[in-house]
Amino acid sequence: MESTTQKNKFIVPIGPQHPALKEPGHFEFTVDGEIVTSASVRLGYVHRGIEKGAESRSWTQNLYLVERVCGICSNIHGTALALGVEKLAGVTAPPRAQAIRVLVAELERIHSHMLWLGVAAHEGGFDTLFMYSWRDRETVMDLLESLTGNRVNYSANVIGGVKYDVTPELADSIRRGIDFLEERSRFYLKVVTSDETFLGRTRNVGTMTKEQALELGAVGPTARASGVTMDLRVDAPYGGYVDFPVSAVVEQDGDLAARFVVRIKELFESIRVIREILDHLPEGELTARVPRRIPPNEAIIRLEAPRGELFYFLKSNGTDQPERLKIRTPSLCNWASVMQLAVGHKLADMPMMLVGIDPCFSCNDRLFTIKKPGVGRTNSEEVWTWEDLRLYGIDYYRRRAI
Amino acid sequence: MADIQIPTRSPWQRVLDKVRLWSLVNSPWVIHYNSGSCNGCDIEILATLTPRYDLERFGVKLQGSPRHADVLICTGPVTRQSRDRLLRIYEQMPEPKLVMAVGSCGLSGGAFRGCYNIVGSIDEVLPVSAYVPGCPPRPEAIINGVVQLLGSLKGN
Amino acid sequence: MDNSTLLQSAQSLLSPMTERFETPEPEQLNAYLPVEHLLEAVKAVLSAGEFYLATITGLDVPPADGQEGQIELLYHFCCGKVVVTLRTRVNYADPAAPSVCGLIPMATLYEREVMELFGVKLTGTPVTDKLLLPDDWPDGVYPLRKSFKGFENGKPVISEGA
Numbered sequence: 208m209e210s211t212t213q214k215n216k217f218i219v220p221i222g223p224q225h226p227a228l229k230e231p232g233h234f235e236f237t238v239d240g241e242i243v244t245s246a247s248v249r250l251g252y253v254h255r256g257i258e259k260g261a262e263s264r265s266w267t268q269n270l271y272l273v274e275r276v277c278g279i280c281s282n283i284h285g286t287a288l289a290l291g292v293e294k295l296a297g298v299t300a301p302p303r304a305q306a307i308r309v310l311v312a313e314l315e316r317i318h319s320h321m322l323w324l325g326v327a328a329h330e331g332g333f334d335t336l337f338m339y340s341w342r343d344r345e346t347v348m349d350l351l352e353s354l355t356g357n358r359v360n361y362s363a364n365v366i367g368g369v370k371y372d373v374t375p376e377l378a379d380s381i382r383r384g385i386d387f388l389e390e391r392s393r394f395y396l397k398v399v400t401s402d403e404t405f406l407g408r409t410r411n412v413g414t415m416t417k418e419q420a421l422e423l424g425a426v427g428p429t430a431r432a433s434g435v436t437m438d439l440r441v442d443a444p445y446g447g448y449v450d451f452p453v454s455a456v457v458e459q460d461g462d463l464a465a466r467f468v469v470r471i472k473e474l475f476e477s478i479r480v481i482r483e484i485l486d487h488l489p490e491g492e493l494t495a496r497v498p499r500r501i502p503p504n505e506a507i508i509r510l511e512a513p514r515g516e517l518f519y520f521l522k523s524n525g526t527d528q529p530e531r532l533k534i535r536t537p538s539l540c541n542w543a544s545v546m547q548l549a550v551g552h553k554l555a556d557m558p559m560m561l562v563g564i565d566p567c568f569s570c571n572d573r574l575f576t577i578k579k580p581g582v583g584r585t586n587s588e589e590v591w592t593w594e595d596l597r598l599y600g601i602d603y604y605r606r607r608a609i
Numbered sequence: 610m611a612d613i614q615i616p617t618r619s620p621w622q623r624v625l626d627k628v629r630l631w632s633l634v635n636s637p638w639v640i641h642y643n644s645g646s647c648n649g650c651d652i653e654i655l656a657t658l659t660p661r662y663d664l665e666r667f668g669v670k671l672q673g674s675p676r677h678a679d680v681l682i683c684t685g686p687v688t689r690q691s692r693d694r695l696l697r698i699y700e701q702m703p704e705p706k707l708v709m710a711v712g713s714c715g716l717s718g719g720a721f722r723g724c725y726n727i728v729g730s731i732d733e734v735l736p737v738s739a740y741v742p743g744c745p746p747r748p749e750a751i752i753n754g755v756v757q758l759l760g761s762l763k764g765n
Numbered sequence: 766m767d768n769s770t771l772l773q774s775a776q777s778l779l780s781p782m783t784e785r786f787e788t789p790e791p792e793q794l795n796a797y798l799p800v801e802h803l804l805e806a807v808k809a810v811l812s813a814g815e816f817y818l819a820t821i822t823g824l825d826v827p828p829a830d831g832q833e834g835q836i837e838l839l840y841h842f843c844c845g846k847v848v849v850t851l852r853t854r855v856n857y858a859d860p861a862a863p864s865v866c867g868l869i870p871m872a873t874l875y876e877r878e879v880m881e882l883f884g885v886k887l888t889g890t891p892v893t894d895k896l897l898l899p900d901d902w903p904d905g906v907y908p909l910r911k912s913f914k915g916f917e918n919g920k921p922v923i924s925e926g927a
Contacts, residue, residue, distance in 0.1 A: 252690045253645045254897040256724035258882075259908055263723070275720045278649025278745065322652065325659075341659035359649040359745050424817060424871040443846035507793065507841065507848055509819070518841070520822045535820035535875075543871045690899035725908050725915050726899070 234546075234561075238554050246549040250542075261532040266292050266366060266501065269529065274360050276534065279322060281360045282315045283512040284534070289364040290446060291521040294506040298497050302450070302489040304368035309447035310381075310484050311354065311363045313477040317388065318347045319513035320470045323565045324395060327467070330558045331408045332601035336398060343391045350384045353377060368494030378485045385478045392474045399467040408604060409463040413560040415548055416461055423544035426537045427515020429564045432469045433461035439511040450489075453480050463563045470565075499527050514538055514565050538566050555603035620668075621679070636668035637759060640678035640702070644695050645727060646685030649745035650712035654682060662748040669755055675701040680758070686714040686727040687734050699735050709739040709758060711751060716740050768792050768847050771814045775849050778809040792846045800853045800862050807840065807865050810849055816842040818865070821875040823883040826854070827911040836860055836883050836910075855885060864890035882909040 237245040257276060261269050266288075273288045274281040286308055293300060300308075321344040328336035348358045355361035355371050363369050373381075399405060415425065420433040430437050438455035440448045456472040458465040501523040508519040515537025524530035541564040549560060621636040643651050657664040658671060672678070675698045687695060699708070710731040713719035718729045731737055741754035766774070772794055776786060782802035787795040798806055810816050819841040828834040834857040842849045855862050864887040865872050876887045877896040884907035895902065906921045907913060914922040 249894075250896055252688060252694075253643070253647075253685075254690065254726050254899075255645055255686065255688060255721045256726040256908060257721070259913070260721065260724040272720050275647040275649065275744075278647040278652060281647070281649065338660055341656065342661060345656075345659070345661050358747065359653060360647075421817075422870075505789065507850075509843065509848075516819070518819045520820075520839070520841070522824065531822075531824055533820070533822040539874060540871070543874055688899070689901070723915070725913070 236549065236554065236557065241553045241555070243549050243552055243554055243557065246546045258532055258534065261529055263528065265499075265527045266529065269532065270364060270366065271362065273532075273534070274362060276536070278359050279319050280315065280512045280514065280517075282311055282363060283510055283517055285362065285364040286312060286446070287508050287510050287517055287519045287534075288521075288532075289366050290510075291506045291508045291519050292366045292501060292523075293495075293497060294508065295501045295504045295521060295523045296497050298367060298495050300368045300446075300495050301492040302447075303491040304493050304495075305447035306451065306484050306488055307369045307371070307373060307447075307493075308364065309451055310373065310481060311351070311361065311369075313481050313484075314347055314351055314354075315361075316477050316513045317385075317474055318344060318351065319565075320474055321347065323470065323513075323562075324467070327559070327562045328405075330562045330600070331405065332605075333405060336395075336405075339391075340395065343388065346384050346387055350381050353380060365494055367497040368492070370493070372493060373485070373488060378488070381481065382485060385481055389475065389478050392471055392478070396468070396471045399464065399471060406464060408556075408559055408600075409467060412463045412556050413545070413548055413552065413563055414460070414462040415544065419548070420461070420544070423547050424540045425515075425544040425564075426540045427512070427565075428456075428466060428469045428473065429515065429541050429544065431455060431457045432465035434459045437516075439509055439516055443509060445508075445510060447484075451480055451484055451487075453477075463559055466563045500525060501527070503530075512537055515541065538564070542566065553603070555600040558600045636670065637679040637755075638677055639669055639671050639680045639682055639755075640673070640675050640698070641671060641682045642684075642695060642698055644683055644685040644691040644715075644731065645688035646712060646714050650684040650714075650743075653745045653748050654684070654711060654751055657748045657751055662752060664752055664755070667752070667756060675699075676703065678702050679705070680707045680709060680755070681735075682709045682711055683731050683735070684711045684715055685731075686718045686721045686724075686729060687731060688726050689728060690726075692728055692734055695731075695734055707738045707758065708735050709741065709754060710737045711741045711743075711746060711754070713742055713744045716742055719744060766814060768845070771844060771847050772849075775810055775813040775816075775847075778813050779806055779849075779851075782806050782809070792848065794847075794849045795852055796849065797852050800855055803840075803851065803853055804863050804865065804868070806851050807868055810842045810851065811868065813849075814844050814847075816844045816847075816849065818869050818872055818875070819843045819848075821872065821879050823879045823885065823909060825883065825910045828857070833857055834910075836885055838862060838879065838885065840865070860884060861886045861888055863888055866890055881907075883907050884910065 235247045236243050257272060261272060264272055270285055270288055274285045276284050321340050325337040325340040351361055352358050354377060355363045363371055415433045417434040420430045420435045426437065434457060436455050436457050440453050441455045444452060453476055456469050456476055458469050503525045504523050506521045510517045517537055518535040520533040521529060522531040545560060545564050549557065552560065619636060641654055656662060681699060681702060710716060714721060715731040718727060721727050728734060739754050739758040741751055743750055776794060779796050782805050783796045783798045785797050789795065796806065822839040822841065824837040824839065826835045826837055835854045837852060837854045840851040853862065862885060864876055866876065867889065873890060873892050874896065876890045877892060879885055880887055880893065881895055881898050903921055912923050914924055916922065
């Protein structure tokens with residue numbers, strides 16, 4: 208990611224205030240006419256110092272800290288820490304707890320993908336789809352709330368197991384909820400694969416071949432849309448995924464449309480696994496005893512978050528506080544891939560491409576500048592907001608009757 | 610280059626002409642800024658626009674430019690990097706302007722209190738008129754916060 | 766190639782450069798090596814199988830018992846279930862290690878993070894702009910070292926020792 212300081216380039220910084228993305232970040236695009244010639248990203252706006260903060264909190268307090276790395280994928284961070292500490296202590300959570308963890312993780316995946324669908328549609332100017340998908344997403348939020356008590360930041364994990372149990376009544380309401388969601392997901396799949404306006408913005412845009420995906424280090428649905436079969440739930444099953452396996456959803460086209468299709472098909476897979484868990488929930492305890500002081504040890508935990516591979520490295524030192532907690536989130540890898548990919552594409556495609564990797568700024572933390580080479584020796588720097596870029600994209604395609 | 614639409618005579622502008630500076634309760638335009646939060650509050654704020662909660666029926670419009678905003682809804686413990694941008698956005702807003710801090714992070718630093726890269730609560734940087742606690746607060750709580758803020762102005 | 770074959774292949778390719786090996790889990794390999802052999806070791810791992818660099822972790826080992834402080838760098842390479850971690854140490858006095866960006870271009874993000882948070886110099890890395898820390902962060906202050914204790918009255922507090 209180079210911040211280029213070439214002469215005769217226009218720079219359009221897009222400030223850290225994004226009504227659509229809800230997260231601050233700073234990108235720099237150098238454009239030549241309509242085509243992007245280089246791109247870079249500046250992160251740091253959401254950098255809070257969590258890894259350092261974790262060293263002065265106990266392991267249990269860290270569960271609450273780490274859940275707030277990202278509000279959208281908060282449960283997977285909590286699960287990673289809980290699994291990590293259990294590994295450090297040499298304890299395994301009971302089977303019922305592991306199954307409930309998978310249940311909550313898959314419900315979270317559904318909520319995250321639907322959230323993304325709405326935001327991505329909004330980026331493309333397709334506000335109707337945004338409203339529909341967020342309305343339907345409320346079903347999943349209700350289910351999570353009846354299970355855990357909160358819509359976001361559920362705190363379902365404790366070190367050693369889970370806090371909340373699934374009663375038969377709750378299981379029935381979850382089944383009803385996901386039946387409804389399955390029907391709606393079929394509708395969304397139809398929309399993204401057949402709506403001409405939508406396809407005009409997504410087909411053959413931001414295409415990443417399989418080789419590029421491997422070289423650029425893309426992970427998660429972004430990589431799976433390019434034919435890379437990389438899904439940690441399949442390659443390295445952890446926790447309850449050993450008993451309730453999932454299959455990876457892979458598409459070959461590698462363009463933006465494929466990324467939409469992968470995520471919607473993953474909804475079906477999540478719904479299937481949830482049904483299976485509800486039908487075969489193992490009996491037993493909800494937690495296992497874990498000592499307060501964790502003996503000195505190291506552990507590596509890799510999980511499949513909705514956005515890709517989440518990597519945790521934990522080191523304990525015999526006290527009840529961590530020695531080191533290292534978090535590497537999936538969006539960081541995907542940022543690198545999209546910034547490379549942006550070169551050669553039209554500026555109008557930038558909002559859709561950036562949102563196509565399902566960026567989670569707070570998982571990383573990151574802004575826009577657009578540089579335009581001037582005529583003769585004039586440099587032009589334009590300050591654009593994200594809204595400007597988004598409206599520019601919508602307008603560009605509207606003029607071409609898409 | 611921004612084509613942000615500005616209606617020429619919106620209801621609140623007519624009211625504003627007639628009454629005191631603080632009467633913007635009829636249709637406040639709101640801008641949202643994330644000063645370093647985990648996004649939990651932000652997605653709940655965005656959820657208030659969706660059909661189930663529908664903030665717009667109260668006349669509140671969420672839009673993108675600070676120059677047309679009355680209320681700044683701010684989330685997050687202010688990170689050192691965001692601090693200047695937050696101030697700049699506040700300065701770009703025309704008077705009268707209000708700030709609403711949403712979420713525990715905005716009130717006290719929340720879960721991140723003590724972390725090295727955050728300033729702390731939003732009221733260390735800007736004058737805050739309304740606080741909505743929660744981690745994150747439900748959309749109903751956010752709407753309640755907005756309505757109460759406007760109601761308190763009506764009372765003046 | 767199955768997991769144990771992959772691990773054995775990685776171990777045999779790495780053994781000329783490695784001081785010692787550890788297998789904390791059946792599918793994990795830790796290879797402790799001196800910083801001079803880092804680049805060769807990275808080449809060895811990449812040729813052992815379809816490994817990708819997951820991240821670079823920094824560990825601060827503060828000065829103790831007369832030993833000077835060191836920073837340990839862990840390079841985690843993953844392939845399916847198998848994780849091979851290359852571990853090397855650099856001293857506070859001269860915290861330099863070679864950049865692996867020549868072999869793995871995408872490592873630049875991880876290297877930038879380790880450089881600004883720990884104060885390690887990765888020679889040859891293409892970009893040295895700050896990634897996460899703000900522009901007005903004071904120079905020479907490395908937040909993830911144990912000696913950094915936060916800010917007081919706007920000034921960084923750095924304790925001697927740990």
